[in-house]
Amino acid sequence: MPINVNNLDGGPLYKGVQRALMEQLATGDLKPGQLIPSERQLATEYSVSIGTLRKAIDELVENRILIRQQGKGTYVASHDRERLLFYFFHIVPQKGVKSYPLVESVFFHKAMADVEVATRLNIALGTPIFHVRNKLSLLGDVVSVDDISIDQARFEKLSAAQFKERPNTIYNLYQEAFGITVVRTDERLRAEPASVEHAKLLQITAGTPVLTIRRTAFDMRDEPVELRISTVNTAAHEYFAEIL
Amino acid sequence: MPINVNNLDGGPLYKGVQRALMEQLATGDLKPGQLIPSERQLATEYSVSIGTLRKAIDELVENRILIRQQGKGTYVASHDRERLLFYFFHIVPQKGVKSYPLVESVFFHKAMADVEVATRLNIALGTPIFHVRNKLSLLGDVVSVDDISIDQARFEKLSAAQFKERPNTIYNLYQEAFGITVVRTDERLRAEPASVEHAKLLQITAGTPVLTIRRTAFDMRDEPVELRISTVNTAAHEYFAEIL
DNA sequence: TAGTGGTCTAGACCACGTG
DNA sequence: ACGTGGTCTAGACCACTAC
Numbered sequence: 001m002p003i004n005v006n007n008l009d010g011g012p013l014y015k016g017v018q019r020a021l022m023e024q025l026a027t028g029d030l031k032p033g034q035l036i037p038s039e040r041q042l043a044t045e046y047s048v049s050i051g052t053l054r055k056a057i058d059e060l061v062e063n064r065i066l067i068r069q070q071g072k073g074t075y076v077a078s079h080d081r082e083r084l085l086f087y088f089f090h091i092v093p094q095k096g097v098k099s100y101p102l103v104e105s106v107f108f109h110k111a112m113a114d115v116e117v118a119t120r121l122n123i124a125l126g127t128p129i130f131h132v133r134n135k136l137s138l139l140g141d142v143v144s145v146d147d148i149s150i151d152q153a154r155f156e157k158l159s160a161a162q163f164k165e166r167p168n169t170i171y172n173l174y175q176e177a178f179g180i181t182v183v184r185t186d187e188r189l190r191a192e193p194a195s196v197e198h199a200k201l202l203q204i205t206a207g208t209p210v211l212t213i214r215r216t217a218f219d220m221r222d223e224p225v226e227l228r229i230s231t232v233n234t235a236a237h238e239y240f241a242e243i244l
Numbered sequence: 245m246p247i248n249v250n251n252l253d254g255g256p257l258y259k260g261v262q263r264a265l266m267e268q269l270a271t272g273d274l275k276p277g278q279l280i281p282s283e284r285q286l287a288t289e290y291s292v293s294i295g296t297l298r299k300a301i302d303e304l305v306e307n308r309i310l311i312r313q314q315g316k317g318t319y320v321a322s323h324d325r326e327r328l329l330f331y332f333f334h335i336v337p338q339k340g341v342k343s344y345p346l347v348e349s350v351f352f353h354k355a356m357a358d359v360e361v362a363t364r365l366n367i368a369l370g371t372p373i374f375h376v377r378n379k380l381s382l383l384g385d386v387v388s389v390d391d392i393s394i395d396q397a398r399f400e401k402l403s404a405a406q407f408k409e410r411p412n413t414i415y416n417l418y419q420e421a422f423g424i425t426v427v428r429t430d431e432r433l434r435a436e437p438a439s440v441e442h443a444k445l446l447q448i449t450a451g452t453p454v455l456t457i458r459r460t461a462f463d464m465r466d467e468p469v470e471l472r473i474s475t476v477n478t479a480a481h482e483y484f485a486e487i488l
Numbered sequence: 489t490a491g492t493g494g495t496c497t498a499g500a501c502c503a504c505g506t507g
Numbered sequence: 508a509c510g511t512g513g514t515c516t517a518g519a520c521c522a523c524t525a526c
Contacts, residue, residue: 012495038511049497051295054512062306064488070512071504087488094434185487188338190478191435191453209435209453214482234434241485243429244308244331256514282492293516298493314493315523495521502514 017046017056025065025076026220028179032078036066039074065183065220079172079181088171088185090213091136091143091232092240099138106133106145106201108160110152117149120216120227128152132163135201136230143237145201147229154180154225171217174226180219182226188214189239194231202233211239261290261300269309269320270464272423276322280310283318309427309464323416323425332415332429334457335380335387335476336484343382350377350389350445352404354396361393364460364471372396376407379445380474388476389445394469398424415461418470424463426470432458433483438475446477455483 024030037045043053057074060066064087067075077083085100092098111131118125129149136144148170152158155178166173174180190212199206213230232239268274281289287297301318304310308331311319321327329344336342355375362369373393380388392414396402399422410417418424434456443450457474476483 014495040511050499052496055495068512069505071506071510073511094432183488187485187487189433189455189483189485190338191455191476192478193453209437211433211435211455232435234436239433241431241433243431244427258514284492294518296515299514312493313524315491315525317492317524489526490524491526492524493522495519497519498516500514500516503512505511506509 013048014052014056017042017048017053018059020046021056021060022065022220025181030076032076032175032181034076035073036076063183079169079175081169084169084171088182090187090239090241091138091237093138094236094238098240101136101138101143104135104137105160105164106135108132108163111149113149113151116214117227120214121149121151121224123151130155130158138237141236142202142233144230144232145198147231149227150225154178180225182217183220184218184222185215186218190214198231202231204233204235208233210234213239257292258296258300261286261292261297262303264290265300265304266309266464269425274320276320276419276425278320279317280320307427323413323419325413328413328415332426334431334483334485335382335474335481337382338480338482342484345380345382345387348379348381349404349408350379352376352407355393357393357395360458361471364458365393365395365468367395374399374402382481385480386446386477387481388474389442391473391475393471398422398469424469426461427464428462428466429459430462434458442475446475448477448479452477454478457483 021030021036030036036042039050039053039057043050046053057066057068061068064077067077069075081100085098089101091101109131111129113121113123113125113127113129115125117129118127121129129152132148134146134148135142136146155174158177162173162177163170171182174182191209192212193207194202194204194210196206198210199208202210204210211232211234213228213232215228215230216224217226217228219225265274265280274280280286283294283297283301287294290297301310301312305312308321311321313319325344329342333345335345353375355373357365357367357369357371357373359369361373362371365373373396376392378390378392379386380390402421406417406421407414415426418426435453436456437451438446438448438454440450442454443452446454448454455476455478457472457476459472459474460468461470461472463469
């Protein structure tokens with residue numbers, strides 16, 4: 001049964017196919033880790049040529065929403081450890097090789113959105129949120145304290161236990177328990193003096209310069225999901241980004 | 245006269261075409277700002293189909309080495325102000341909109357590579373370098389002091405005057421005067437206490453937390469060109485990066 | 489009107505993974 | 508052997524720019 005994605009909107013045909021696929025992803029019709037139909041099959045379904053269908057998928061693969069594997073098929077990307085380590089975790093040792101951090105929970109609170117959280121998450125001031133604090137260690141040293149804020153309305157029935165017992169990453173939890181996939185983040189960095197509270201957790205003296213990373217995470221519909229403020233001790237580690 | 249880029253190497257045909265084009269770019273056969281031959285023309289030259297030729301160009305356009313303009317043609321990218329502001333300058337006001345910094349020269353010295361410079365530029369310790377220091381201001385406030393190190397061997401006869409009188413950016417100078425095009429950078433960020441020297445230039449007190457950005461710039465052959473250490477006052481500005 | 493890049497077709501054959 | 512994605516062809520027509 002052919003599906004019509006023609007230019008009811010005016011744009012190119014392959015963009016229509018792309019939107020149709022994205023819709024299936026956003027609704028959870030196609031789930032992370034799942035194999036999508038073959039290109040020939042999809043081309044028939046949408047009544048487009050194989051070339052056009054491939055062009056639609058090309059951009060989704062570039063954005064790491066789909067993953068092609070020759071001989072096997074095309075998968076919906078999922079938040080496995082390596083993927084997250086590679087794309088979303090930017091703290092590396094000043095000397096040595098990147099590794100995965102040990103995460104320990106400090107607390108799990110209900111709270112209300114302050115100005116910064118409300119602005120970044122695009123919700124009203126005072127909206128109920130979860131405020132989670134984690135400690136991240138590399139090679140035995142605490143290098144970062146993460147303060148995570150998420151809208152309670154988007155994460156109903158989330159419990160401290162889910163946060164503490166999860167075997168995988170937090171983005172993995174968002175994806176598996178709530179169907180929310182983080183596809184993009186933006187990060188704002190500043191140098192600030194460590195607060196007494198953070199200094200204690202980082203085992204440094206208050207006032208020592210620390211790097212703060214304000215990261216807003218966005219889902220497939222480009223709506224903000226999470227604000228995470230990481231307070232990083234850059235005595236032996238640093239933030240690394242490759243541009244272009 | 246058709247040119248042969250066939251599988252003497254084994255890889256896909258479009259990769260061969262891509263390498264042939266890259267070679268013309270790296271040698272300066274095709275210069276920044278210049279219009280390259282049309283796709284139909286190139287397809288004929290290299291004896292490939294238009295689809296294959298387009299695929300070769302697609303990746304170069306993604307890497308911002310070429311720029312397509314429908315109706316006009318395909319250009320070699322050049323380091324104009326907007327391009328650099330957009331891709332390589334990451335300091336933005338905490339509140340307000342991104343703008344171009346005012347650059348003032350502090351000094352222009354000959355020096356010798358220390359351990360850090362030698363490591364990053366992949367040259368021997370003590371190699372003669374230029375060490376340039378600039379002040380960057382946004383909206384009247386000094387926000388960054390940039391310490392730039394480049395290998396004297398790669399920039400022969402570079403003068404202080406060239407640095408001070410240039411109407412454009414430094415990368416533009418590299419490109420126009422030395423044929424070196426920066427296509428990629430990596431950046432490492434730390435929070436550190438401001439040195440007396442830097443504090444004075446930034447008009448803050450020594451020891452105040454400042455953000456340091458160690459940026460290594462690479463050319464089209466992926467060889468390091470420049471190490472730039474930016475010391476940034478993040479009282480009213482911040483570093484911004486979009487991930488993915 | 490002529491030339492450019494942008495989209496689209498309807499195939500063919502190759503390289504890879506799995507049973 | 509079969510099905511998958513990867514490459515490649517040889518066109519056609521559209522949208523945009525410039526003259």
